[in-house]
Amino acid sequence: MKYSILPSPFYLRDNVVDIARELLGKVLVTLEEGCITSGIITETEAYAGTTDKASHAWGGRKTDRTSIMYREGGLAYVYLCYGIHSLFNVVTNHEGIPHAVLIRAIYPLDGINRMISRTGKGKISIKSGTGPGNAARLLGIHYSHSGLSLLSKETSNAFNIWIEDRSMTIDPGLIIEGPRVGVEYAGNDALRPYRFRLPPSFRP
DNA sequence: CATAGGATCGCCT
């Protein structure tokens, strides 16, 4: 039971907000050239598809970039933000329903040395994985990885991503809930309490 | 084809 990969049914559910909440405490893992890096997910945001103005899929918008979100849950949706940062999302729900969860922060776990080389800094601290751009960078996730399956155990891929349940229990009372970051343009939808995080004092 | 802008970060004051 320990270290089990989150299976397809986890991602195929209708309620993306529940999924965002439940992803807290799960472990996001990447495998590159035989090297594992991972971190505990400590902050997420739900993006609720065509009816959510803050979502890239709002109003049914569908482009080459966002078409990943319309596919069956269990894929990575990664896009470039501000020309610099790759932001990693988990696609959820069934094909045709463009739900996604943005991973906004991780607590660094495995492969610290590799993370250090990826950041180009001298060391990694507890806060190094705070912020969606930082979290993706620590794990080596790049926007070219958009569309990769989170369910595949193929080791032939140059890059693999999956999420593990390591049986970590999160006290629901610890979860801080609030409006999403950087979506002021979304009008009323900017107020939706779709951001979930563990307190800064969180330790595994 | 041209252009504006973004689900951010880190450095500067």
Next chain:
DNA sequence: GGCGATCCTATGT
């Protein structure tokens, strides 16, 4: 807390 970096994507002509 203010701002520049940096470039793909979406949109409009």
